[in-house]
Amino acid sequence: xxxxxxxxxxxxxxxxxxxxxxxxxxxxxxxxxxxxxxxxxxxxxxxxxxxxxxxxxxxxxxxxxxxxxxxxxxxxxxxxxxxxxxxxxxxxxxxxxxxxxxxxxxxxxxxxxxxxxxxxxxxxxxxxxxxxxxxxxxxxxxxxxxxxxxxxxxxxxxxxxxxxxxxxxxxxxxxxxxxxxxxxxxxxxxxxxxx
Amino acid sequence: xxxxxxxxxxxxxxxxxxxxxxxxxxxxxxxxxxxxxxxxxxxxxxxxxxxxxxxxxxxxxxxxxxxxxxxxxxxxxxxxxxxxxxxxxxxxxxxxxxxxxxxxxxxxxxxxxxxxxxxxxxxxxxxxxxxxxxxxxxxxxxxxxxxxxxxxxxxxxxxxxxxxxxxxxxxxxxxxxxxxxxxxxxxxxxxxxxx
DNA sequence: CGCGACGTTGATTTGCCTCAACGATTGTGG
DNA sequence: CCACAATCGTTGAGGCAAATCAACGTCGCG
Numbered sequence: 001x002x003x004x005x006x007x008x009x010x011x012x013x014x015x016x017x018x019x020x021x022x023x024x025x026x027x028x029x030x031x032x033x034x035x036x037x038x039x040x041x042x043x044x045x046x047x048x049x050x051x052x053x054x055x056x057x058x059x060x061x062x063x064x065x066x067x068x069x070x071x072x073x074x075x076x077x078x079x080x081x082x083x084x085x086x087x088x089x090x091x092x093x094x095x096x097x098x099x100x101x102x103x104x105x106x107x108x109x110x111x112x113x114x115x116x117x118x119x120x121x122x123x124x125x126x127x128x129x130x131x132x133x134x135x136x137x138x139x140x141x142x143x144x145x146x147x148x149x150x151x152x153x154x155x156x157x158x159x160x161x162x163x164x165x166x167x168x169x170x171x172x173x174x175x176x177x178x179x180x181x182x183x184x185x186x187x188x189x190x191x192x193x194x195x
Numbered sequence: 196x197x198x199x200x201x202x203x204x205x206x207x208x209x210x211x212x213x214x215x216x217x218x219x220x221x222x223x224x225x226x227x228x229x230x231x232x233x234x235x236x237x238x239x240x241x242x243x244x245x246x247x248x249x250x251x252x253x254x255x256x257x258x259x260x261x262x263x264x265x266x267x268x269x270x271x272x273x274x275x276x277x278x279x280x281x282x283x284x285x286x287x288x289x290x291x292x293x294x295x296x297x298x299x300x301x302x303x304x305x306x307x308x309x310x311x312x313x314x315x316x317x318x319x320x321x322x323x324x325x326x327x328x329x330x331x332x333x334x335x336x337x338x339x340x341x342x343x344x345x346x347x348x349x350x351x352x353x354x355x356x357x358x359x360x361x362x363x364x365x366x367x368x369x370x371x372x373x374x375x376x377x378x379x380x381x382x383x384x385x386x387x388x389x390x
Numbered sequence: 391c392g393c394g395a396c397g398t399t400g401a402t403t404t405g406c407c408t409c410a411a412c413g414a415t416t417g418t419g420g
Numbered sequence: 421c422c423a424c425a426a427t428c429g430t431t432g433a434g435g436c437a438a439a440t441c442a443a444c445g446t447c448g449c450g
Contacts, residue, residue: 064342072334085331088324117323121316128312128323129283135330136280139267142337146373147259150406170429178341180407185430345438365397378438380398391450398445405439413430420423 028112041097047086049107056103071176210317223307236292242281251298266371
């Protein structure tokens with residue numbers, strides 16, 4: 001049970017679970033070790049799990065029809081990563097989800113966790129609240145992308161997620177920010193402006 | 196009760212509600228008429244309602260520090276509109292939510308609907324499922340914005356939402372697609388390519 | 391009618407991309 | 421433990437998509 005403290009602790013920041021509910025939940029959790037550069041989701045396959053990152057880092061990305069990579073999200077400890085569209089529709093994925101480091105994840109299978117959301121009200125609440133939060137933040141990102149210059153977006157990210165920015169390869173960060181790796185390099189070389 | 200069929204019908208596409216639950220829910224709904232160009236959310240004020248559009252159209256937008264408008268979302272019948280970040284955190288809004296036509300909305304106050312999500316499991320499920328869906332789609336939009344040219348984005352939108360595209364002013368659509376009104380005009384003037 | 395909201399069109403500018411070549415660092419097999 | 425290849429980052433020249441600025445149609449409404 002102690003091994004699941006990370007995720008249980010995270011859940012209990014939003015809702016309360018009885019001991020019985022905790023057991024039910026942890027009983028369907030599968031712990032998986034993933035090596036750097038390995039994929040846990042690939043285009044064409046259905047994303048079957050909600051993946052909770054216990055240790056490590058992942059990126060979600062896709063390759064457009066000109067062959068260029070676009071990072072959709074970057075996740076570290078205590079985040080969920082998946083091709084969410086694929087997961088909720090149980091349809092083939094369009095994204096890759098790849099480990100950026102040797103990692104450990106908790107996997108909850110669609111067929112196990114979705115019925116459990118029917119059964120356990122608190123669990124449903126947890127996912128509702130966290131998804132609403134993620135959704136609200138994702139809107140902010142759309143805005144940031146559309147209304148700000150590349151340098152400003154980079155500075156903003158640095159301020160908000162300094163640890164992540166220095167943990168992932170630069171070309172991943174660049175493709176997340178929607179700019180080319182070369183241009184990000186040039187931005188970083190620029191003389192610092194007054195803060 | 197019949198007056199609430201639009202929203203109840205929408206909810207029942209996802210979950211089942213007992214008659215008692217329907218009454219509880221509709222009892223907290225407030226029907227509001229909104230005139231074209233009127234605001235239901237403004238920066239600085241807390242967004243207190245989940246707003247369900249019964250009739251009409253709205254846009255959610257914000258003004259960046261260069262004074263330019265950026266449309267975050269466009270909603271028509273059966274959609275929810277709000278400054279979602281403001282709503283879930285009950286913090287001052289940064290967005291405007293404005294009627295594009297004379298409209299009718301159902302408003303559910305935060306203090307009424309949130310406790311009801313604790314109480315009524317089906318309602319919680321409904322919001323969980325719809326938000327997850329909205330979130331998954333919003334990711335697709337991020338991608339579309341970052342990996343495609345302006346013309347392609349416009350054509351895509353036309354195909355997906357032909358009714359909306361012809362219903363809202365062009366400058367609103369332009370600011371939603373992340374391009375200038377002038378440039379959208381030029382795209383539309385372009386000779387049609389082979390489809 | 392006349393004004394404000396919306397759309398168009400053209401000239402010019404610019405932020406960022408592309409391509410190409412070159413360091414620096416890591417890691418891996420002989 | 422070294423050699424060589426990946427992997428990742430840097431730098432510069434040139435190009436293009438889209439922004440900006442400015443002026444001018446057009447429609448609908450008070």
